[in-house]
Amino acid sequence: MAKKEGASSRKPFTGKEVHVPCLNKDRYGATDFEGCVKVGDNVKDVSRRVYTLKDIDIHQKNEFGVTNLELMKNGNAPYAKDGT
Known part of the structure; x- marks a missing residue:
């Protein structure tokens, strides 16, 4: 074993x-x-x-109302402050 x-x-x-x-x-x-x-x-x-x-705001929401923190928790890329 x-x-x-x-x-x-x-x-x-x-x-x-x-x-x-x-x-x-x-x-x-x-x-x-x-x-x-x-x-x-x-x-x-x-x-x-x-x-x-460095310029990622974890509380920023995308057009669907999902925050960057929620995106990252699901394995997706966050948005920068300029929307890219």
């Missing part, structure tokens, strides 16, 4: 902001996330760099 890992033995994902010279720092942020997940018997590295738009 397989040994089940406890939640306390798992390492959490870690992230740190990074400086990217060509990135518009007023509009975007860059963060490097590091971590692994276990899929079946294999451990997979899911580390990546994530770019985020």
Whole structure:
């Protein structure tokens, strides 16, 4: 029978902001996330760099009355303040 890992033995994902010279720092942020997940018997590295738009209002509603927060919770992309 397989040994089940406890939640306390798992390492959490870690992230740190990074400086990217060509990135518009007023509009975007860059963060490097590091971590692994276990899929079946294999451990997979899911580390990546994530770019985020800084001008997102989570309370802004789209034309259907759905907020950006609700969109993101459902896995959809939010709208920026300029409507894009």
